[in-house]
Amino acid sequence: MESRPRSFYVLAAFFCLFLLFLYGPTLTIGILSFQGPQGGLTFPMNGVSLHWFRDLFEVQAVGDIWGSFRRSFVLGLMVMVTTVLISVMAGLAFRKRFAGSGILFYLAITSLVIPSILISLGVGLIFNQLGLKVHWATSGFGSQLTWTLPFGLLIMFAVFNRFDKSYEEAARDQGATAWQTIRFVVLPIIAPSLIGVALFGFTLSYDEFARTLLTAGSYNTLPLEIFGMTTNVTTPVIYALGTLTTLFSLLIIAVFLLTVWALSKRRARFGSDAGKGV
Amino acid sequence: MPRSLIAWLQVTPLSLILMGFLVAPIIMIVIVSFWGATEFSIYPAFQFDNYEFLFGSPVTYKVFLATFKYALITWAFTLVIGFTVAYFLAFHIRSQPIQIALFLLCTIPFWTSNIIRMISWIPFLGRNGIANQTLISWGVIDAPLDWLLYSDFSVILAFVHLYTLFMVVPIFNTMMRIDKSLLEAARDGGASGFQTLRHVIIPLTKPGIMIGTIFVVTLVMGDFITVRFMSGSQKANVGRLISNDIALLQYPSAAATAVVLLCTVLIVIAILMRFVNIRKEL
Numbered sequence: 113m114e115s116r117p118r119s120f121y122v123l124a125a126f127f128c129l130f131l132l133f134l135y136g137p138t139l140t141i142g143i144l145s146f147q148g149p150q151g152g153l154t155f156p157m158n159g160v161s162l163h164w165f166r167d168l169f170e171v172q173a174v175g176d177i178w179g180s181f182r183r184s185f186v187l188g189l190m191v192m193v194t195t196v197l198i199s200v201m202a203g204l205a206f207r208k209r210f211a212g213s214g215i216l217f218y219l220a221i222t223s224l225v226i227p228s229i230l231i232s233l234g235v236g237l238i239f240n241q242l243g244l245k246v247h248w249a250t251s252g253f254g255s256q257l258t259w260t261l262p263f264g265l266l267i268m269f270a271v272f273n274r275f276d277k278s279y280e281e282a283a284r285d286q287g288a289t290a291w292q293t294i295r296f297v298v299l300p301i302i303a304p305s306l307i308g309v310a311l312f313g314f315t316l317s318y319d320e321f322a323r324t325l326l327t328a329g330s331y332n333t334l335p336l337e338i339f340g341m342t343t344n345v346t347t348p349v350i351y352a353l354g355t356l357t358t359l360f361s362l363l364i365i366a367v368f369l370l371t372v373w374a375l376s377k378r379r380a381r382f383g384s385d386a387g388k389g390v
Numbered sequence: 391m392p393r394s395l396i397a398w399l400q401v402t403p404l405s406l407i408l409m410g411f412l413v414a415p416i417i418m419i420v421i422v423s424f425w426g427a428t429e430f431s432i433y434p435a436f437q438f439d440n441y442e443f444l445f446g447s448p449v450t451y452k453v454f455l456a457t458f459k460y461a462l463i464t465w466a467f468t469l470v471i472g473f474t475v476a477y478f479l480a481f482h483i484r485s486q487p488i489q490i491a492l493f494l495l496c497t498i499p500f501w502t503s504n505i506i507r508m509i510s511w512i513p514f515l516g517r518n519g520i521a522n523q524t525l526i527s528w529g530v531i532d533a534p535l536d537w538l539l540y541s542d543f544s545v546i547l548a549f550v551h552l553y554t555l556f557m558v559v560p561i562f563n564t565m566m567r568i569d570k571s572l573l574e575a576a577r578d579g580g581a582s583g584f585q586t587l588r589h590v591i592i593p594l595t596k597p598g599i600m601i602g603t604i605f606v607v608t609l610v611m612g613d614f615i616t617v618r619f620m621s622g623s624q625k626a627n628v629g630r631l632i633s634n635d636i637a638l639l640q641y642p643s644a645a646a647t648a649v650v651l652l653c654t655v656l657i658v659i660a661i662l663m664r665f666v667n668i669r670k671e672l
Contacts, residue, residue, distance in 0.1 A: 116482075119583065123478040127492070130475050133551065134499050137510035140520070144513055154513045155520060198403045205400035208393065216401060216408070221668065223412045225604065225659050227612025229632055230648050234415020237422055237641060254411040261407060269669055315501035321615060326636065338505050342619065354506040361502040369494070 138358060145351035153348060164352035177337055177353065183248055184334035188318040190253055195260040195313030196306055203268025204294070224262035228322030231255050236326035251327040256317045263316065264309045271305040304372045311368040315361060416652070423645035432641050440646035450631075450647075454654070457627040460542075460617070461610040464549040468606050469599065471550070472557025476598075477591070479558075480565035481573075493562065500555045508548050508619050515539035515547075540622035548620045553609055557602035564598030564671065565591070600666035604659060611655050628654075 144151075148159025168177065206213060235255050239246045246252070279301065283293045299306075321335040328336055334357065341350050426435040444450050475496065483489040499507065514520050515538040522534040537543055568591065576586040614629025628651045635644035 117583070120482050123474065123482055126474055127478050130471060130554075131495060134496070134554075137514055137551070138499070138502075138507065140513050141506075141510040154516050154518045155523070198407065201400040202404040205397040208397060210394045210397040210401075213397075213401075216405060217669065219408045219412065220404070221659075221663075222656070223408060225608040225612075225655060226412070226416075227608070227629060227648075227651055227655060229612065229614055229629055229636075230419060230652060231411065231415055233632065233636060233641070233644060233648055234419045235411060237418045237645070238414060241418070254407060257407050258411045261404060265404070266668075311501065319501075319503040319505075321505060322612075325633075335503060335505055338503070338509075339615070339619075342505070342509060350509060354503075354509055358502050358506055362498070365498055365501050 138354075141351040142355045142358075144348055145355040147348040147351075151348055153346065153351075164347065164349045165356070167347075167349045168352055168356065175337065175341075176332075177334070180332045180334045180337040181357075183331055184318050187248055187253060187256070187333060188314045190249070191256050191260055191317035192310050192313035194253075194257060195264045196309050198257075198261060199264030199268050199309050200299075200302075200306065202265055203272055204298075206265075206269065207272050220262045220265050223258045224266075226258075228259070229325070231258055231323045232326040239327075246327050246329040248324065248328040248331055248333055252324045252329070252333065255323040255327045256320050259320060259323055260313045260316045263312045267305060267309050267312070271302050275301070304375050307368055307372050307375070311365065314364060318361070318364075419645045419648050419652075422642050423649050425642040425645075427640050427642045430639065432639075440643050441650075443643065444646050444650065453626050453628055453631050456625065457611055457629075460546065460549065460613075460627060461607050463546050464553065464610045465603060465606050467546070467550045468554045468557045469602070472554050472602060473561055473595070473599070475554075475558050476562035476565055477587075480562055480568075481591075496558050497555055504552055505615070505619075507552060508616060511544065511548060511551070511620070512539065515544055540620070540624055542621070542625060545617050545620040545625060548616050549610055549613075552616065553606050556605035556609065557599075560601035560605075560671075561595055561598040564595050568594050597666045597671040600662055601668060601671060604662050604666075607658060607662070608655055611658070612651070 144153070144155070144157070145164055146160050146162070147157060147164060148161045149163040151158035202216075206217070232255065235251050236246060239251050244251075275298075279297050280293050283297045288296070319335055320333075321339060324333050324336060332340065338350070338353060338357070341353070422432065423440055424436050424438070425432050426437060426439065427433070479489060479492055479496075483492060512519070516522070517534045517536070517539075519538065521538055522531075525531045526534065572590055572594075573586060576590050581589070611627075612629060613627065614633045617625055617627045617630055618633070628647065632644045632647050632651070635641070635647065
């Protein structure tokens with residue numbers, strides 16, 4: 113192995129600084145959330161306690177955060193399932209050019225780049241003028257999809273750009289119907305990427321703020337609740353909440369990544385033996 | 391069944407969602423931007439008052455200028471940092487598992503809450519925060535710096551913190567597709583490391599840079615929450631202009647500003663899209 117050039121060490125140091133920049137603040141509030149009962153929002157630590165985590169379970173200290181957590185969780189699952197289903201279907205369609213495919217693609221890009229507050233404002237106005245009540249599970253749900261679907265679609269493009277069509281041709285030559293080809297050949301091959309789409313769908317929804325601001329109605333989602341707290345809570349309880357929800361996000365990410373890893377392991381074990389001379 | 395019919399059926403759900411929650415809201419905003427408002431309600435009309443007021447107010451120009459300023463500065467920082475990080479990952483890490491692990495480390499924060507990540511700067515930047523305490527203990531400054539938090543500095547710092555990932559990922563993606571033999575050829579031809587970077591890697595990475603640019607510029611231009619939170623409501627951008635109007639129930643005025651913002655963003659994107667074919671680059 114050739115020795116590392118000097119630029120490697122400079123860049124490695126830069127990379128470490130970048131990671132510190134990325135994670136340092138989050139770790140800091142992680143530490144500060146263990147402040148003693150008299151502690152403030154900054155260092156020094158005034159003792160070490162679980163006081164602020166206990167506060168999270170008292171309604172008078174923090175309001176309805178567990179209700180908002182439940183709503184965000186359910187909404188995240190709804191958005192996740194819908195995003196995966198719609199993205200896969202659209203991804204399959206976009207493999208061939210069809211009338212309107214260009215317009216639809218640019219609409220999806222617009223959906224990605226449009227300032228989120230416009231979706232919030234527009235959807236809020238429509239519901240308002242139609243005399244409908246905005247609710248996180250209807251208007252909030254639809255607004256979040258305008259953010260997650262373009263990501264899902266772009267991932268599907270990336271997947272199908274790399275997809276080897278000869279697998280499908282082989283299935284068809286063996287007499288598989290169109291549905292069988294998708295169900296038993298295409299879907300298993302793209303399964304790990306679908307977990308990626310699901311991860312995007314859930315986490316982007318779970319953390320979404322701007323698009324739900326005017327579309328969630330009277331029951332807040334968790335990010336809205338947290339933002340509300342920033343204006344009137346001046347104790348480390350907000351760090352405790354931040355730490356807990358970040359840990360929850362990390363747990364979700366870990367579950368998804370482990371699933372992808374397990375799938376690829378399984379595939380390596382049970383995969384094709386073609387060309388191995390078995 | 392004809393093939394195009396199947397394709398249409400497959401994209402029907404996507405089209406319906408985009409129609410209902412993207413196209414219809416945009417049309418609604420355009421319509422309402424011509425409406426009038428009283429203190430408590432809005433009423434249908436066809437008047438240009440909102441636009442006249444918007445273009446007649448010097449605040450508008452100042453705020454649009456500030457928005458472009460945020461976008462430009464954030465873009466410059468995220469580009470330099472993102473390119474350097476992606477370059478290190480793509481060309482200096484030799485083992486693939488480590489490469490994947492480090493890449494994931496860079497992307498994980500993207501899947502956590504932006505608001506929490508903003509809040510987490512407070513203990514760093516506050517008057518008695520870590521930055522001020524450290525600088526004082528080193529003797530660099532005598533009194534705490536006031537401009538660390540609730541200033542343009544903290545706004546841009548938060549933008550860079552939140553959005554550098556959007557540069558790292560697409561740039562890394564294009565770099566990984568550069569044929570390594572091109573780099574060998576450059577070295578064999580006698581190019582220095584810097585020359586290889588300048589004449590081989592950067593030109594081949596341009597599509598990734600463009601995609602990252604589109605993400606960062608649109609996210610910063612459409613933002614209102616980062617500016618509000620990190621500036622302690624002391625700075626403004628166009629998004630905040632809109633959200634302030636919304637808070638005052640002045641929806642027609644908010645809609646007019648939103649229309650102008652949307653046109654601005656779409657023009658910027660249209661210019662950037664001329665340099666890159668997104669679908670080919672994924």
